[in-house]
Amino acid sequence: MSQELKETREPVEAVNYTYTVPVRFENAGRPYSFGTENAEIHKGEHVVVETQQGLELGVAEADAVAVAKYGLRMPTRPIIRVATARDLRINEENKRENDRAFAICKQEIADLKLDMNLLSAQYTLDRSKVLFVYLSDQRVDFRELLKKLGSRLHCRIELRQIGERDKARMVGGIGMCGMECCCRRFKSRFDVISINMAKNQLLALNIDKLSGMCGKLMCCLKYEDNDYKEMTAGLPKMGSQVEYDGEIYRITNMNVMSNEAKLENRENAVFLTLDELREKAIPRKGVVMQRKKDDPGHPVHKNIIHVGQHPEHRETEHTGHSEPVREMRDKNARMARGHRRDVNANEPAKNSRTEVRTFGRRNKNEQGSKPSVKPAAKPADRKPAKNVTVRTFGRRKKEENA
Numbered sequence: 001m002s003q004e005l006k007e008t009r010e011p012v013e014a015v016n017y018t019y020t021v022p023v024r025f026e027n028a029g030r031p032y033s034f035g036t037e038n039a040e041i042h043k044g045e046h047v048v049v050e051t052q053q054g055l056e057l058g059v060a061e062a063d064a065v066a067v068a069k070y071g072l073r074m075p076t077r078p079i080i081r082v083a084t085a086r087d088l089r090i091n092e093e094n095k096r097e098n099d100r101a102f103a104i105c106k107q108e109i110a111d112l113k114l115d116m117n118l119l120s121a122q123y124t125l126d127r128s129k130v131l132f133v134y135l136s137d138q139r140v141d142f143r144e145l146l147k148k149l150g151s152r153l154h155c156r157i158e159l160r161q162i163g164e165r166d167k168a169r170m171v172g173g174i175g176m177c178g179m180e181c182c183c184r185r186f187k188s189r190f191d192v193i194s195i196n197m198a199k200n201q202l203l204a205l206n207i208d209k210l211s212g213m214c215g216k217l218m219c220c221l222k223y224e225d226n227d228y229k230e231m232t233a234g235l236p237k238m239g240s241q242v243e244y245d246g247e248i249y250r251i252t253n254m255n256v257m258s259n260e261a262k263l264e265n266r267e268n269a270v271f272l273t274l275d276e277l278r279e280k281a282i283p284r285k286g287v288v289m290q291r292k293k294d295d296p297g298h299p300v301h302k303n304i305i306h307v308g309q310h311p312e313h314r315e316t317e318h319t320g321h322s323e324p325v326r327e328m329r330d331k332n333a334r335m336a337r338g339h340r341r342d343v344n345a346n347e348p349a350k351n352s353r354t355e356v357r358t359f360g361r362r363n364k365n366e367q368g369s370k371p372s373v374k375p376a377a378k379p380a381d382r383k384p385a386k387n388v389t390v391r392t393f394g395r396r397k398k399e400e401n402a
Helices: 085-112 143-153 164-171 195-200 225-231 274-280 323-346
Strands: 019-024 032-036 046-050 055-060 079-082 117-123 129-135 156-162 241-244 247-255 260-264 268-272 303-306 355-358 389-392
Touching: 019 046, 032 079, 046 085, 055 085, 085 117, 085 129, 085 143, 117 164, 129 164, 143 156, 156 164, 195 225, 247 268, 247 274, 260 274, 268 274
Parallel strands: 129 156, 268 303, 355 389
Antiparallel strands: 019 032, 019 055, 046 055, 046 079, 117 129, 241 247, 247 260, 260 268
């Protein structure tokens, strides 16, 4: 009995088939095309096909279609026959044997203390080989495991290591878009996804939101990557400094879908189209925008300028300020002047009469003695306050009352 990690196959000779039939397997997310000479195969029938693993049982997804008539791709694997009652009975028995082989393999993995996460076990239709699929972060030496499994199962053993993406395709699930995972539904191979695709689409670099069920970057980031590259070609980078109408701005926002960009400095915030940004804005490297000190009495107001809009819908006049903006600035100025008047009114006069009053009981060490009040320190240019009256309130002891 021979055990092997991966079955070696001789190259298959190209065969021209007259008809093709899409066949779906039980654990597969999408159908696969197989060739046949039988035009009587209809949708829903069980068929026995030859795959890389051996003989397997599948279900026809559609009727047989002529390859030459519709110009379809020529399939490379054949349909052996339409499934018989015996094939269906053997397939049901194999399902029970799959569970038994899975339990045996999992027990041996635990005994050998191997770092393997076993996912599935599947026999071929003729039960000549069993395929074990497992997940592991690193390479595993399972030579001893192959020996033990071969002695207990008495068939050819294949162990296949897969990654997180393959596991998600095998298990399936619902993505954040509300639809089934792309890898499970229609994708036949995995594309290379990088974080630069999210940057090209001006997305927030939040790994939790950009990751799929497999923990990797979502496959759909590649679908519109080429379109975003074409639409943002020639534009300055986000956060860079540009010169527009003789002033230095920083690009704080770009929206490709609405064709709008936002330039901002301390005084103004300008909204313009991407074409205007591409043609009129001049990139400036090494320019430092000087920051002015904030004045508490005079808050900073920015002028909102929309470039390229109809004059009736513009929010700014030739002065650069809209009516609501001017009203808000006048209101803030009045509030600031009123605040200063209130502060000045609360300040004590230079020669005003000051009264110091104390409430409550005195301490024991202070009983029998009058409280001494020290006048507050005054600047040299100010005269000390006159006519200071000190009043005390509280109960005295009987001895003092006597």
